[in-house]
Amino acid sequence: MLTCKEFLAELADFLDETTDAEIRARLEKHIAECPNCWVICDTTRKTISVYKGMKSCSIPEEVHGRLMAAMERKMAAKKTV
Amino acid sequence: MLQSTQDCPASGAAWFAVNSISIQGKNRFHCASGITQRSSDICLHEGSVPHRTAPSWENRESRNMATESVTFAPGAAELTEEAKAELELVNRAREGDGAAFSSLIRQYEGKIFRLAMNITQNREDAEDVLQEAFLKAYEHLDQFQGNSKFYTWIVRIAVNQALMKLRKRKADRSVSLDEQIDTGEDTVAREIAAWDPDPEVQYSQDELNGILSEAIDGLAPIYKTVFTLRDVDGLSTEETAEVLDLTVPAVKSRLLRARLQLRDKLTRFFKRKGDDAFAYM
Numbered sequence: 001m002l003t004c005k006e007f008l009a010e011l012a013d014f015l016d017e018t019t020d021a022e023i024r025a026r027l028e029k030h031i032a033e034c035p036n037c038w039v040i041c042d043t044t045r046k047t048i049s050v051y052k053g054m055k056s057c058s059i060p061e062e063v064h065g066r067l068m069a070a071m072e073r074k075m076a077a078k079k080t081v
Numbered sequence: 082m083l084q085s086t087q088d089c090p091a092s093g094a095a096w097f098a099v100n101s102i103s104i105q106g107k108n109r110f111h112c113a114s115g116i117t118q119r120s121s122d123i124c125l126h127e128g129s130v131p132h133r134t135a136p137s138w139e140n141r142e143s144r145n146m147a148t149e150s151v152t153f154a155p156g157a158a159e160l161t162e163e164a165k166a167e168l169e170l171v172n173r174a175r176e177g178d179g180a181a182f183s184s185l186i187r188q189y190e191g192k193i194f195r196l197a198m199n200i201t202q203n204r205e206d207a208e209d210v211l212q213e214a215f216l217k218a219y220e221h222l223d224q225f226q227g228n229s230k231f232y233t234w235i236v237r238i239a240v241n242q243a244l245m246k247l248r249k250r251k252a253d254r255s256v257s258l259d260e261q262i263d264t265g266e267d268t269v270a271r272e273i274a275a276w277d278p279d280p281e282v283q284y285s286q287d288e289l290n291g292i293l294s295e296a297i298d299g300l301a302p303i304y305k306t307v308f309t310l311r312d313v314d315g316l317s318t319e320e321t322a323e324v325l326d327l328t329v330p331a332v333k334s335r336l337l338r339a340r341l342q343l344r345d346k347l348t349r350f351f352k353r354k355g356d357d358a359f360a361y362m
Binding site: 008011012013015016036039040042043044046047048050051052053054058059063064066067068070071072074075078079 | 177179182183186190191194208211212215216219220273274275276280281289290293297308312313315318333336337340341343344347348351
């Protein structure tokens with residue numbers, strides 16, 4: 001059986017589903033038998049999920065306006081060079 | 082004090098090593114176009130060859146391997162329709178079509194602003210980063226040759242600008258993408274408690290955003306940057322490596338630590354009410 005340390009070392013790939021089938025099977029066996037690692041895996045997966053679910057930052061209108069104004073100045077300056 | 086002059090390998094622009102502002106034993110470099118960075122940082126230039134961003138005196142072959150695996154030259158690989166349309170916009174902008182560059186801005190300003198917010202955790206700084214990133218991109222558009230996505234190119238610029246903001250804020254302390262990484266102790270979870278099935282529903286959107294921002298703000302810059310690019314923006318591990326000029330294993334290592342540290346911070350808010358550490362058993 002894998003140690004918890006070995007499991008943690010593979011956790012990122014496991015969550016990203018980039019491990020090969022054999023390693024994945026060993027990791028799944030480990031979390032089925034190790035409650036601590038199951039919790040770490042589950043809560044880390046939820047951590048990613050909750051950040052992925054963050055509403056895409058719609059840029060405030062005034063910020064967009066100032067950016068476009070700065071760009072216009074830059075473009076105008078480039079044309080005069 | 083100028084100590085030596087070398088060329089940026091990607092662009093051919095001159096880099097000047099400045100010893101007097103060396104922090105933690107690392108030199109800072111200025112290239113001819115006014116871009117400032119240290120040897121450990123990322124280069125803003127995009128070359129016609131797979132991007133080699135490290136100063137030539139530093140042995141970074143492993144990093145090049147990571148970079149080469151994700152960059153593409155037009156014609157060397159099939160471009161998606163989206164990539165072709167983007168490249169067309171870039172080409173038009175390069176020829177002076179302001180509307181084309183505005184389209185690129187509209188496409189990416191939200192993501193760049195969010196990235197800048199996540200790294201700087203300061204709205205004014207984030208707005209500065211947003212403006213500086215697009216202004217620099219426009220100014221150096223002739224250096225973008227389509228070897229990578231425009232988005233990864235501008236993200237690279239924005240990350241550098243954001244890290245410079247942090248450096249200014251912490252003038253006495255280095256903020257580097259090569260920051261020393263602990264070798265394992267911080268990957269050990271400190272609190273092990275099960276969460277509610279949908280922990281976020283306990284909070285209003287504003288409360289949730291506050292919790293998530295506070296947690297990410299507690300991470301070291303390199304962790305929050307890797308996490309934001311990889312898990313929030315959805316860049317692949319290889320793209321993240323390219324943007325940050327890190328190896329793929331380095332991205333994976335930092336990502337794991339970032340995820341575990343965030344998990345640890347969020348457990349305080351999201352753990353199942355009334356649980357003790359072993360209630361799931």
